[in-house]
Amino acid sequence: MKSRDGNASWARTRNGSFRVRFYCEENLRREKKVKSIIDRDALIRAIKRREALDYWYPEVERQESSQLTGTFDALADMWLNHSENVREISDSCLGNYTGHLKHHIRPVIGTMLLSELSLRDVEKVAEVIKSKKPQTRSYVSVRQNRVDGEFFEDDECLSMAYRREILTVACMVTKYGFERGYLAANPFKEFKLPECPEQPYDYWRIEDEDKFLQWLEDGGKFHKYVGKPFSTIRGKPEKFRKCFKTRGVQGLYDVVLFALRSGLRKGEIGAITPRDVNFGENFIVVRRSYSSKEGRMKDTTKGKTFRVVEMNEDMREILARRVEQSKSDQDLLFNIKTWAIKNFSKYCRKAEVREIHFHSLRHTCLTNLANGYGMDVPLPLPQVQKIAGHKDVGTTMRYVHTDGIKNTGSRQWSRSQRKGLKDVPVTEVKTTGTGTPLRLISGGSIK
Numbered sequence: 001m002k003s004r005d006g007n008a009s010w011a012r013t014r015n016g017s018f019r020v021r022f023y024c025e026e027n028l029r030r031e032k033k034v035k036s037i038i039d040r041d042a043l044i045r046a047i048k049r050r051e052a053l054d055y056w057y058p059e060v061e062r063q064e065s066s067q068l069t070g071t072f073d074a075l076a077d078m079w080l081n082h083s084e085n086v087r088e089i090s091d092s093c094l095g096n097y098t099g100h101l102k103h104h105i106r107p108v109i110g111t112m113l114l115s116e117l118s119l120r121d122v123e124k125v126a127e128v129i130k131s132k133k134p135q136t137r138s139y140v141s142v143r144q145n146r147v148d149g150e151f152f153e154d155d156e157c158l159s160m161a162y163r164r165e166i167l168t169v170a171c172m173v174t175k176y177g178f179e180r181g182y183l184a185a186n187p188f189k190e191f192k193l194p195e196c197p198e199q200p201y202d203y204w205r206i207e208d209e210d211k212f213l214q215w216l217e218d219g220g221k222f223h224k225y226v227g228k229p230f231s232t233i234r235g236k237p238e239k240f241r242k243c244f245k246t247r248g249v250q251g252l253y254d255v256v257l258f259a260l261r262s263g264l265r266k267g268e269i270g271a272i273t274p275r276d277v278n279f280g281e282n283f284i285v286v287r288r289s290y291s292s293k294e295g296r297m298k299d300t301t302k303g304k305t306f307r308v309v310e311m312n313e314d315m316r317e318i319l320a321r322r323v324e325q326s327k328s329d330q331d332l333l334f335n336i337k338t339w340a341i342k343n344f345s346k347y348c349r350k351a352e353v354r355e356i357h358f359h360s361l362r363h364t365c366l367t368n369l370a371n372g373y374g375m376d377v378p379l380p381l382p383q384v385q386k387i388a389g390h391k392d393v394g395t396t397m398r399y400v401h402t403d404g405i406k407n408t409g410s411r412q413w414s415r416s417q418r419k420g421l422k423d424v425p426v427t428e429v430k431t432t433g434t435g436t437p438l439r440l441i442s443g444g445s446i447k
Contacts, residue, residue: 001025001053008047010040022047032056054181072117072173073110075183076101079176092293100169104129109170114177117187122170126194129163160196167193203363203401206374208353209260215351216253220246222350252340252347254318256361261314263365263387266358267291268301270336275329277319283308284319286389290336307389362388366399 001024008022013033018040021031034040043056080098083089089097101110108128109121134157158166171188178186204212215221221243228238246252259269267289276285287306289298301307311319322333340347344358356364366388372378379387385396 001030001057003047003050003053006048006050008044010044020044020047030057070113071110072112072114073106075114075177076106076110076173078182079173082176090291090294090298092291095293096165097169100166101173104132104166105170105173114183117174117183119187119190122167122174122188122191125170126163126167129158129166132158134158160194164193164196167191201360201363201398201401202354202356203360203367204260204354204356206368209364212348212351212353213253213257215353216246216249216256220249220252220347220350222246246340246347246350248338248340251335251338254322255334255336255341256344257314258318258334259358259361260365260368261312262309263362263369264309265289265302265362266336266341267298269334270332271297272319272333273330274323274326274333277323277333279316279320282316283310284315290332292336292342301389303389303391305389307386309387363399363401366396367401370400371402 004023004025004027008020010018010020013019017033017035018037019031019033020040020043021029024030032043034043043053046053046056080094080101083097084094105125108125109117112121171191171193174183174186174188177183178189223241223243225239226242228240255269258264259266262269262284264286268286270290271288272284272286276287278284285306285308286301289301290296291298319333326333341358345355348355366384368374369379369387370381370384381393381396381400384400385393388396388399390396
């Protein structure tokens with residue numbers, strides 16, 4: 001509820017309180033009794049500014065709001081509109097919310113009255129989607145293309161992470177309704193979301209990187225069995241092994257190598273322009289991102305911030321060549337809309353390397369940095385977090401993988417080694433690749 005014209009009057013009552021009067025947007029005369037001068041002045045300021053008066057009239061707002069919507073469907077529509085116009089979420093996120101509601105939540109509880117909603121209803125949604133099978137082509141293809149015979153218990157149905165996301169949307173809708181007075185209480189508040197077990201995430205090892213990049217350098221050739229001309233017409237189909245050459249090899253090579261060395265997201269790579277590159281200081285500024293789902297350039301990155309990433313020799317060479325070919329500072333240096341990048345996993349299959357998605361290149365880069373693969377020494381985790389652009393180090397840890405336990409616990413010094421370090425004045429302590437400590441004694445000799 002808001003004021004109609006911003007005008008208000010007040011008077012002091014016999015018991016010492018204050019009565020504030022004004023007209024609301026429905027041309028109804030309203031009044032509110034407050035006890036102190038501070039409350040009176042605060043209410044009058046809110047009326048003059050025509051601010052929402054939910055705080056001063058919770059009962060009226062709850063009563064009027066309850067008449068605006070009667071079913072979960074109507075409340076969900078209001079929540080989607082609020083998410084789009086007030087929270088200003090991305091189009092892709094809004095599309096995901098709409099899809100979850102349309103295909104999974106509305107068919108179960110969409111026609112139910114808000115006054116009849118209970119904890120049992122969201123549990124019913126959980127029961128229904130637990131036995132559902134994936135329908136979208138991309139979701140099914142991910143399951144079919146898993147390598148090394150990987151199998152998960154929920155392969156035949158929607159994954160636990162996907163079901164948790166759907167149930168989260170249902171809880172967000174009722175929370176929105178309760179906070180704005182459309183519900184007397186949040187019926188889903190006590191619902192416990194299912195625990196999502198951590199799934200193994202695939203990434204490239206050093207040999208996979210080298211093999212794929214070498215395959216691109218050699219022209220991206222692959223062999224495929226095709227039918228001989230006219231053999232099918234004659235009723236005797238014959239096939240022979242034919243060599244094919246991949247198109248757009250150089251563009252794919254640059255994008256893949258750049259992703260492996262920078263750890264940038266695909267959209268962030270597609271938004272780099274010459275003005276983002278500083279060859280003098282040897283870094284690039286990551287400030288924007290291109291959304292393939294929305295088909296537009298966003299003004300910020302996924303984390304809503306910008307970051308600076310240092311260049312290595314591979315990145316510097318690629319950018320120098322592409323900046324030289326660009327016509328202005330606003331030109332995009334990489335084209336991420338190509339068929340090769342959209343179907344990156346198919347190219348992995350052609351190159352006969354571990355089949356991964358393009359985003360797994362980001363996992364690969366951050367894993368290499370944190371573990372020191374292909375480097376002299378590993379980077380500290382806070383530096384890896386800064387390169388990745390994560391606000392929480394826990395998010396970075398989901399990107400950092402390890403091949404085993406080699407050179408982990410064994411690198412700790414023994415008791416005798418620690419005691420030996422105390423006996424001799426040490427100016428610097430170094431370790432070998434196997435973890436054996438080397439002591440640089442003040443005389444300059446190494447023991």
